[in-house]
Amino acid sequence: MTVRRLVRRALLAAVAVAVVAVGALPAVIDHVGIAPRTLAPYIEKRSSGHNPVIVGIGRRVAATLTALDRRSTDLPPPHLALHVGAQPQPAGQDAGGIQVATPDALRAALNEAAPGDVITLTPGTYRFQGKGIGIVRAGRADAPIVVRAARPGTVHIELETLEGFVVAAPYWRFENLNIDGACPGDGDCEHAFHVIGNGHHFASVNNTIRDFNAHIKINGADGRFPDDGLIEHTTLSATHVRATGKPVTPVDLVAASGWTLRANVISDFVKGEGNQVSYGAFAKGGGRNNVFERNVVWCEQTLRGQPGQRVGLSLGGGGTGHEFCRDGRCITEQEGGVLRANLIVGCSDAGIYLNGAAASKVVDNTLVDTTGIDVRYPASSAVVDGNLVDGPIRARDGGILHLGDNRATPLWRVYAGSHPVRGLFRAPATGDFSWRDGPPLRDEADEGERPADAPDLCGARRATPAVYGAFARFMDCGPAS
Helix, strand or coil, X not given: CCHHHHHHHHHHHHXXXXXXXXXXXXXXXXXXCCCHHHHHXXXXXXXXXXXXXXXXXXXXXHHHHHHXXXXXXXXXXXXXXXXXXXXXXXXXXXXXXEEECCHHHHHHHHHXXXXXXXXXXXXXXXXXXXXXXXXXXXXXXXXXXXXXXXXXCCEEEEEEECEEEEXXXXXXXXXXXXXXXXXXCHHHCCEEEEEECCCCCCEEECCEEECCCCCEEEXXXXXXXXXXXXXXXXXXXXXXXXXXXCCCCCEEEXXXXXXXEECCEEECCCECCCCCEEEEEEEECCEECCEEXXXXXXXXXXXXXXXXXXXXXXXXXXXXXXXXXXXXXXXXXXXXXXXXXXEEECCCCCCEEEECEECEEEEXXXXXXCCCEEEECCCCEEEEECCEECCCEEEECCCEEEECCCECXXXXXXXXXXXXXXXXEEEHHHCEEEECCCCCECCCCCHXXXXXXXXXXXXXXXXXCCECCXXXXXXXXXXXX
16 A cells, blocks of 8 residues: 555544544543644644654644635725724824824924924825834823825825834824835834833824834833723734744733724734744733734734744733732732734634733624634633634633523534634625625623624624624625625
């Protein structure tokens, strides 16, 4: 018998054993909790370095597991034109105020800004090199300082700096800007915005930001914490795998409280070196009452099939060193966090991950092509209700899970190649999330877990009767539907 035939028979036998296990021991599979997409790279790694037959079997088994679990990577990447993310219509007021036309003029205007100033960049490209752009002048609650383009897409800021705008003063708002990292090495382009210390009530609205490791970084300094920020209608992405071992997380929020991330698009955050683990956005470090709502997170929209783990949204992230925690201890990584009405797609790991996140609410989210929702460690507790999950919802390592009415897929079905939640949509891999046969309706909804007037992902009123997940009609989200 030829080696090729032996390999084929061994592969078929391995698949047959897996299928039998699925049929006979679904409870064991769900208890172990290892998704096929997670097991596949482990098998391939463990079989590498052996003789060619074993290597070949390992690769084929890994490919089979991946095919059972994940969408095809051969499809063209979806083009998302939605009512979330940066919009072609300008945010804020009409053009006016202080006009600047050069990088030096912008630096001077920032250094001299007073409460209520509106600094408008004239159309063009502004390139900064060397040191970051310090923000130390304070605005006021009734008179924030605004930095903006009159029209989206007309002002391009190129940063060849480790950090871009370093915001250490309160009440600053940035609107309608395109900001790109332009460093020779990815490790040299860390942040477009670094919001620190006294930089509370920061706002990024209707900006497009690309090619940074942590596009927007938030953390305390000198005993102060930049609370109550807003990131809204902002698109955060990367054009390539980040060749760095530094943290790769487009929104990296540490120790601050009261932030809202709303109606953003976050995509293609792939860490190519180090532990190769990255997050779309997280809040950690002992903060409270942070809200992620109505965001689209597409972990691998154009950068597909890369090694490593991508997590969609997280309260707690990978944990925080005590010296960086708000209380110096991080008894909990987060408290009172809310994840509501988000669409999370195409992640090699969990779509939603809670690590040391107490009194959390995870409501009305839609997760497709991820390993589901994980509530982990004893400090984590979460009400999970109204979610539509193409994968399992589970507590592990002592996490406390208060399950409401959700629609999810048990892990054993994934090993059988069965994806009933994914099958509700027409063509989710290409960005078409319209219903194949009508929306999945809930028997009842506990409206106590969400504001009565909370809109869905697309900005529409919640449907009556209630629909599982982030939206009732994806066509309301924009022309791409």
